[in-house]
Amino acid sequence: MKPAPHADTSAALRAQALGVGALSAIDFTIPPGHILALSGPSGSGKSRLLRALADLDPHDGSVALGELAQTGVTGHRWRQTVMMVPADSQWWADTVGEHFPAGAPDDLDTLGFGPEVMDWQVSRLSSGEKQRLALLRAVAHQPRALLLDEPTANLDPDTTATVEAWLTGLARHHGWPVLWVAHDPAQIQRVANAHLRIAGKQLEAVPCS
Amino acid sequence: MQLIDLAWWQLALAAGLVLALAVCTQLARLDIGKTMLVAAVRTVVQLSLIGLVLEALFSVAALPWIALMALVMLLMAGREVTARQKRRLTGGWAFGIGTLSMFISAFSVTVLTLVAIIGPEPWYAPQYAIPLLGMMLGNTMTGIAVGLDRLTDAVWRQRALIENRLMLGHRWQEAIGEARRDAMRSGMIPIINGMAAAGIVSLPGMMTGQILAGAAPTLAVKYQILIMFTITVGTGFGTLAAVLAASRRLFDERERLRLDRLLAPPK
Numbered sequence: 001m002k003p004a005p006h007a008d009t010s011a012a013l014r015a016q017a018l019g020v021g022a023l024s025a026i027d028f029t030i031p032p033g034h035i036l037a038l039s040g041p042s043g044s045g046k047s048r049l050l051r052a053l054a055d056l057d058p059h060d061g062s063v064a065l066g067e068l069a070q071t072g073v074t075g076h077r078w079r080q081t082v083m084m085v086p087a088d089s090q091w092w093a094d095t096v097g098e099h100f101p102a103g104a105p106d107d108l109d110t111l112g113f114g115p116e117v118m119d120w121q122v123s124r125l126s127s128g129e130k131q132r133l134a135l136l137r138a139v140a141h142q143p144r145a146l147l148l149d150e151p152t153a154n155l156d157p158d159t160t161a162t163v164e165a166w167l168t169g170l171a172r173h174h175g176w177p178v179l180w181v182a183h184d185p186a187q188i189q190r191v192a193n194a195h196l197r198i199a200g201k202q203l204e205a206v207p208c209s
Numbered sequence: 210m211q212l213i214d215l216a217w218w219q220l221a222l223a224a225g226l227v228l229a230l231a232v233c234t235q236l237a238r239l240d241i242g243k244t245m246l247v248a249a250v251r252t253v254v255q256l257s258l259i260g261l262v263l264e265a266l267f268s269v270a271a272l273p274w275i276a277l278m279a280l281v282m283l284l285m286a287g288r289e290v291t292a293r294q295k296r297r298l299t300g301g302w303a304f305g306i307g308t309l310s311m312f313i314s315a316f317s318v319t320v321l322t323l324v325a326i327i328g329p330e331p332w333y334a335p336q337y338a339i340p341l342l343g344m345m346l347g348n349t350m351t352g353i354a355v356g357l358d359r360l361t362d363a364v365w366r367q368r369a370l371i372e373n374r375l376m377l378g379h380r381w382q383e384a385i386g387e388a389r390r391d392a393m394r395s396g397m398i399p400i401i402n403g404m405a406a407a408g409i410v411s412l413p414g415m416m417t418g419q420i421l422a423g424a425a426p427t428l429a430v431k432y433q434i435l436i437m438f439t440i441t442v443g444t445g446f447g448t449l450a451a452v453l454a455a456s457r458r459l460f461d462e463r464e465r466l467r468l469d470r471l472l473a474p475p476k
Contacts, residue, residue: 089373
């Protein structure tokens, strides 16, 4: 059972005059419950942009989630709120369950896992399982916005469709703004409300039907 | 009992053996013969010099000169700690953290031992203070160097993992926790092993020296126990302080992991 969305927990993610790496003066707003797709050639700075939004790299400009300014809270508090899920997830303990906050996470069955997955050895996970569990792990930390770096890169078409449906449902239900780095134009068509592409130092809007 | 005098020609015999070893390693193409000979020459020169310095210091026995000597020893140890790290903190932080940690651990434990335990008259009597400080610094230095080296190396290799923990909203202390505990342990394990093996596997150098100089073995043993304990305390607290300070320096005020604060290893 998911809790009903609260008005005070859904807020827009806004970047103003953001500059990091080769990118400069980036402005965008992701309304609550919207998914913004971000694309661009590899090395163009997609991950750097996500890292700046999560405040993992020093950067120019300001970022805010609703009234909450990035600089207004401690680093760990901000990152717990605006959660980045990297393309290549990392696991430090032996079993899957040790990486999750106490209590069984929601939606295990939606992504094709039973409760016993919490006792699985991390060393035996496939890359696709790791990717899905990393998404579940991030959501279990109760964020209020998501920054996803190619969240379906290691998944087969069927699982990709499942994960897409789950993530879009979550974003809409909780009113989370989501930034989704994607390559596949078809996927962007399926999930995104808006689409920005990195062109040099700037972002350019790509029409979304 | 008097210590038997050693003539220089007698030392030359031992030096001849080192030379023979160097020749053998050269024949076996180990490529360390030259390093070994340079180190051997350094031993002779450095120890002879320190002998002269100590003779002069013992004859003066004034606190300012002893303090100056202690300061020089501390700075040399700080330099050595810095040199032993593969990836060290930039901007003098490696030297600063290493030296400060040794100062607060090795110095304070030495002074405490002199004043409260051994109690020579005056408390800074150089025959006690300088060898004691030397042993403290030598061991503390190793612990701190190992601890810092392990910490920076682990952080460098586990960057993705530490940052993934940061992404999940973990505090920097949690994110680096495992690497930090590991580094602290590595710094302290040699001295713990040293205590465990003392007397069974190894006869500690100071005790051996005192017995050679004619001290009663039971008294030499007491001194050795005291030294083992103080070295352990100095090394332990020094390592804890250095690893704590360095791990804090690896993160900025926004709790970001800042690997740009580490120097690339020399090629």
